Amino acid sequence: MSETKKYPAPVTNPETAAFWDAAKEGKFMIKRCTACGEAHYFPRSICPFCYSDKTVWEEASGEGTIYTYSLMRKSPTGPYAIGYVTLKEGPSVQTNFVDCDLTTLKIGQKVKVVFKPTDGAPLPFFTVA
Amino acid sequence: MTIKGKAYIAGIYEHPTRHAPDKSTAQLHAEVAKGAIEDAGISKDDVDGYFCAGDAPGGAWPMVDYLGLNTKKLRHVDSTETGGCSYIIHLGHAAEAIAAGKCSIALITLAGKPRTGAMPPRAAGAEVDFESAYGATTHNAYGMCAMRHMHDYGTTSEQLAWIKVAASHHAQYNPHAMLKDVVTVEDVLNSPMISDPLHRMDCCVVSDGGGALIVTTPEIAKSLKKPLVRLIGHGEAMKGPRGGKDLDLTYSAGIWSGPRAFEEAGITPKDIKYASIYDSFTITVLMQLEDLGFCKKGEGGKFVADGNLISGVGKLPFNTDGGGLCSNHPVNRGGMTKILEAVRQLRGEAHPKVQVKNCDLAIAHGTGGLLGVRHAASTAILERV
Numbered sequence: 001m002s003e004t005k006k007y008p009a010p011v012t013n014p015e016t017a018a019f020w021d022a023a024k025e026g027k028f029m030i031k032r033c034t035a036c037g038e039a040h041y042f043p044r045s046i047c048p049f050c051y052s053d054k055t056v057w058e059e060a061s062g063e064g065t066i067y068t069y070s071l072m073r074k075s076p077t078g079p080y081a082i083g084y085v086t087l088k089e090g091p092s093v094q095t096n097f098v099d100c101d102l103t104t105l106k107i108g109q110k111v112k113v114v115f116k117p118t119d120g121a122p123l124p125f126f127t128v129a
Numbered sequence: 130m131t132i133k134g135k136a137y138i139a140g141i142y143e144h145p146t147r148h149a150p151d152k153s154t155a156q157l158h159a160e161v162a163k164g165a166i167e168d169a170g171i172s173k174d175d176v177d178g179y180f181c182a183g184d185a186p187g188g189a190w191p192m193v194d195y196l197g198l199n200t201k202k203l204r205h206v207d208s209t210e211t212g213g214c215s216y217i218i219h220l221g222h223a224a225e226a227i228a229a230g231k232c233s234i235a236l237i238t239l240a241g242k243p244r245t246g247a248m249p250p251r252a253a254g255a256e257v258d259f260e261s262a263y264g265a266t267t268h269n270a271y272g273m274c275a276m277r278h279m280h281d282y283g284t285t286s287e288q289l290a291w292i293k294v295a296a297s298h299h300a301q302y303n304p305h306a307m308l309k310d311v312v313t314v315e316d317v318l319n320s321p322m323i324s325d326p327l328h329r330m331d332c333c334v335v336s337d338g339g340g341a342l343i344v345t346t347p348e349i350a351k352s353l354k355k356p357l358v359r360l361i362g363h364g365e366a367m368k369g370p371r372g373g374k375d376l377d378l379t380y381s382a383g384i385w386s387g388p389r390a391f392e393e394a395g396i397t398p399k400d401i402k403y404a405s406i407y408d409s410f411t412i413t414v415l416m417q418l419e420d421l422g423f424c425k426k427g428e429g430g431k432f433v434a435d436g437n438l439i440s441g442v443g444k445l446p447f448n449t450d451g452g453g454l455c456s457n458h459p460v461n462r463g464g465m466t467k468i469l470e471a472v473r474q475l476r477g478e479a480h481p482k483v484q485v486k487n488c489d490l491a492i493a494h495g496t497g498g499l500l501g502v503r504h505a506a507s508t509a510i511l512e513r514v
Contacts, residue, residue: 010258020258040372042259048372067376068280068501070272071325075264082269084376091373094502096263107280123262 005077009120015045018057020121028062028113028124030089031055041091061088062113063129069097069105085111085126093124100128133393136224137350137359138511140169140343143469145305147457149337150245155186155195157240157339162196165341170353171234173198178205178232178344180223182215183249184241184460192238205232211365211505212497213407213462215239216342218507220468220493221363223344233346240339241460248461260502267409267461268332270501272324274378275412279326281379281427286326288430289411290317293330293454295438296408300451302480307334308455331411333453333463340465342472356476362394362510369503379427381496382506383420390492390508391422398422401510402488403474404445405467407495408452414438417494418445421508440483449474449483464495468509475513489513 012020019042022029031043035052047055069083081097083105097105099114110129115122142164144157152160158181166173176198185192189208193200205226209218216239223235241248253261278284294314300306312330320329350357364386370376391397398421406421408414415429423445424432437443450456450470453463471491473479491511498504 007262012258016258038372038374040374042256042373044255044372049374068273068277068378069325070269070276070327070501072264072266072269072272073322073324080264082263082265083273084370084378086376087373092370092376093373094260094263094265094370107277118262 007116007118007123009118010123012121016043019043022059023115023121023124026115028060029057030060030087030091032058039089039091041087041093063088064111064126066105066107066109066111067092068107071102071105081105095124095126098125098127130228131393132221132224132228132363133361134359135228135347136344137347137357138342138472139345139350139353139355140165140171141469141472142168143340143466144240144338144459146338147305147307147336148244149242152242154241154246157242158185158192158238159196161240161339161341162236162238165236165343169343169355171343174202175234176236177202178223178226178235179203180207180219180235180237182208182219182239183210183251184239184462205235211507213409214464214495214497214505214507215462216465217468217493217495217509218365218505220342220344220360220509221365221507224360224363227344227346233349235344237342237344238339239341239459239462239465242337243335243461244337265499265502267499268324268327270499271410271412272327273501274416275326277378278412278416282430284415284430286318286328287314288434289331289415290314291434291436292408292411292414292438293317295436295443296448296452296454298439299449299483300455302482303451303456306451306456307336308451327410327412333409333458334455335461336457336459338457338459340459340469342468357514358472358475359512359514360509361512362390362392364389364508365505367505378501379416381416381420381500382504383417383494383496383508386506386508387421387494390510394510396490396510400490401492403449403471403485403491404447405471405491405493406447407463407467408448408454409458409463411454413496413500414447416500417496421492421494440485446483446485449479462497464497464507467493467495471511475511
């Protein structure tokens with residue numbers, strides 16, 4: 001199902017363009033604040049924790065664990081599993097799980113990022129590691 | 130400064146319709162406005178404050194015009210949009226405006242027809258590119274909360290089912306309820322899985338309809354003929370993933386709005402005789418009961434089991450109209466109907482089979498948005514005078 005599903009292209013904007021440029025090269029980026037040291041996602045120019053504007057792009061490992069998920073049993077495009085992944089680097093990110101058995105997902109399971117094409121920049125998803 | 134006791138709910142109206150293919154959304158707003166104005170025993174020309182949310186076609190100024198409100202007198206408007214809890218927030222904001230002398234008779238309306246018409250689209254937030262492709266819906270966003278709550282606290286589907294069972298016990302006495310059949314825990318568990326771990330019967334209904342309130346000063350309320358119901362505490366709060374740090378989907382913003390309201394009211398959850406708790410899903414009720422302090426975090430499953438929410442049976446009668454799980458959920462927004470049933474309980478106008486004896490203190494609480502993504506919460510504590 002996930003192979004044929006059509007995903008919307010990100011609109012992008014000046015604040016997040018670097019994320020999508022990196023995605024085209026298969027890199028999954030997060031933002032880190034050099035003032036307080038905290039990483040965050042989705043990326044912002046101003047750190048949401050300390051309000052410093054000294055935030056920098058950082059390539060994330062793309063590895064993490066499932067914080068939670070829910071398998072939507074029916075939809076116009078078939079079943080899909082939404083969830084949150086807690087990245088190795090700290091932040092938790094909303095995603096869908098793809099290219100794996102959606103009926104055996106477990107909280108705490110190790111997952112890794114995969115990109116899926118759109119008509120624009122590719123979108124990050126996660127699959128079982 | 131406090132709003133405690135400074136605003137009274139003098140008029141209420143709930144639209145009896147649950148299916149309105151022959152009406153417009155604006156018309157439903159007008160019908161509920163008329164109903165609440167007549168319930169209060171005032172004239173529409175007396176209204177000097179108007180409150181509406183994202184369901185009002187075009188927003189405040191088209192609605193004020195369409196409703197024919199007295200624009201020479203109207204001096205306060207508020208179109209705060211926080212999803213399903215907008216109307217509980219409006220109630221607090223109306224009390225603030227009344228306490229500050231900015232208006233004296235406020236009208237709050239909610240209406241719409243998700244069953245028989247298109248729902249207005251929501252404007253995109255800054256997160257759009259990073260979330261919209263993942264298909265968050267109410268079902269799976271609340272499912273994610275339930276899944277994690279079960280993981281962290283051992284909450285079970287059987288416990289969640291008791292919430293639906295209690296609502297169904299109440300709905301059998303509501304002639305307008307969409308689902309009037311009393312159901313069992315087994316019925317809920319045997320209903321189809323929609324988005325794990327939520328079954329169909331863990332989900333509320335989709336209904337057309339609406340409701341309205343008239344909020345006014347103590348002096349005006351006392352000059353009218355309705356039993357006196359006043360707002361004595363109010364809270365509002367918001368919660369989201371906030372950069373993804375320390376994500377915890379097992380609590381809602383009610384953990385902040387609740388204590389604010391109880392502190393202002395000067396009472397505790399133990400004093401509450403009746404609770405209207407937004408029931409978009411069974412998990413919504415369970416988490417909010419914990420967050421409001423009716424039980425400890427993680428003990429909601431035990432608290433709701435064995436009929437504890439059934440009027441006349443359990444310790445905390447809730448949603449005695451059948452709530453969103455059985456009666457109605459106008460415009461996919463449950464905040465208004467939560468206030469309406471709380472006022473009926475305090476007035477002694479609930480169905481005799483579910484009316485709480487000596488009901489003098491009630492809570493109306495709800496959330497708006499997606500519990501598992503980002504949402505608002507609001508709490509109102511109401512007292513019969």
